Amino acid sequence: MLTKEPGWYPDPQGLPQVRLWDGDDWTDYTQPFAPLEEVAHGPTTALDDYPYLADADLRATQGPRTVSTWTPAPVLATPGATGPRRSGGGLVWWLVGAGVVVIAIIAVAANALIDGGSSNADPGGGADPVPSSTSTLPPFAPADAPTGTVPADGALTTVLEITTDGDYFVGATGDEDVEMTITPSGTTEPLALPDDRGNALAALVGGTWSDPGYWLTLPAGSYDVVLTERDGLETTAALVAEPATVVEVVPGTPVDVELTDDAGIAVLKLTTDVEAGAVVDVRGASEELDGQLTYLTGTRVTSIDDRGQTVAETIGGSEYDPYVELDLAPGSTFVVLEELYLSTATFNVSVTQG
Incomplete structure (x- = not known):
């Protein structure tokens, strides 16, 4: 697995160009190799040279991403094409996505030339587009699971009413790729x-x-809830807010956590009043157990299942026991513990803060 820092690297397909790596995936953005002679432009000036990348979604995609400062060009669907809603790692989809993005950029540039350079696109940035339409659901409570329609290029809005302080799983599912914001x-x-x-x-x-x-x-x-669709498509979406059962783990106080057939997972809750670093050390009651931790870093969900031989030899535990260093924000941080192969298991969980 490639673990390089984000930046421009030689194209992995062997083409005579460099491609932008966003830290997790290869993106659709390329540019020719820099000339041999020293010039004032290069990878370090990429965002200045290509200002429209400033608000682009740099993750790999099977189709074009709409940038708020572009006037989208029509793109014809590939007859008979099927596959995931977004890039799932297939080489064919990756190449098709790259080609579609290039075509879209060329079409926008051609539009600007035809209009005498008066394209609506503003490479320097601009205000986010206003949703063309909005649909609204009545307020709902955790016992409900409302379903509504997200309009094309618009938003579905509603209000979540919480009557009791607590921990909740909040989310949405959709036929397409929906995004959700929840704001007090x-x-x-x-x-x-x-x-x-x-x-x-x-x-x-x-x-x-x-x-x-x-x-x-x-x-x-x-809480104000807003659902949109990433690619501006109309879709049906269902909202969910469910009370959660959590295991509170106090820094400095190890706790044994049992996973059973009924639960399958344990949701660990770490609480702090200040911003601080913390280490979550999970060790199975027996060596054959293989635990995994899933947690949120920023707005991205990440999983880790092994501490590796080096860490195991340094601080103990099995090399298959999960171990992770986290940056805790004030408030609650949730980490999900599971066993990858067995339905029941016992783990000792300790959190060290500081």
Whole structure:
């Protein structure tokens, strides 16, 4: 697995160009190799040379991404094409996606030339487009599971009513790739919720990898919920807010966590009043156990299942026991513990903060 820092690297397909690596995947952005003679432009000036990348989604894709400063050009669908809603790692889809993006960029440039250089696109940035339409659901509570329509190039809005302080799994599922924001009513700062729950979490809680959803600590009150579709398509989406059973882990106090057939997973809750680093050390009660931790970093869900031989030899535990260093924000942080192969298991969990 490639673990290089984001940046420009030789194209992995062997083409005479460099391609942008965003830290996780190869993107669709390429440029020719820099000339041999020293010039003032290169990978370090890429965003200045190509300002339209500033608000682009740099993850690999099977189709074009709409950038807020572009006037989208029509793209014909490939007859008979099937596959995941977004890039799933297939080489063919990756190459098709790259070709479509190039065609879209050429079409926009041609439009600008035909109009005498008066294209609506503003490479320097601009205001986000206003949704063309909005549909609204009545307010709902955790016991409900409302379904509504996200209009094309628009948004589905509703209000989540929480009557009891607690921990909840909040998310949405859709026929297409929906995004969700949840904001305490009367405020403007949305809570941290991942755009994609990822394969590991989807396998545990349902839905698909591109559906949003994660655990949140919600005080009683009202929350504004907005659903959009990433590619501006009309879709049907269902919302969910379910009370969660969690295991509170206090830093410095190890706790034994049992996984059973009924639960399958344990949701660990770490709480801190200040921003701090922490180490989560999980050790199986027997060597044949293989645990995995799934957690949220920023807006991305990540999983880790092995500490590796070096860490095991240094601090103990099996090389297959999970071990992770986290940056905790004030409030609650949720980490999901599972056993990869057995239905029942016991793990000792300790958290060291500082």
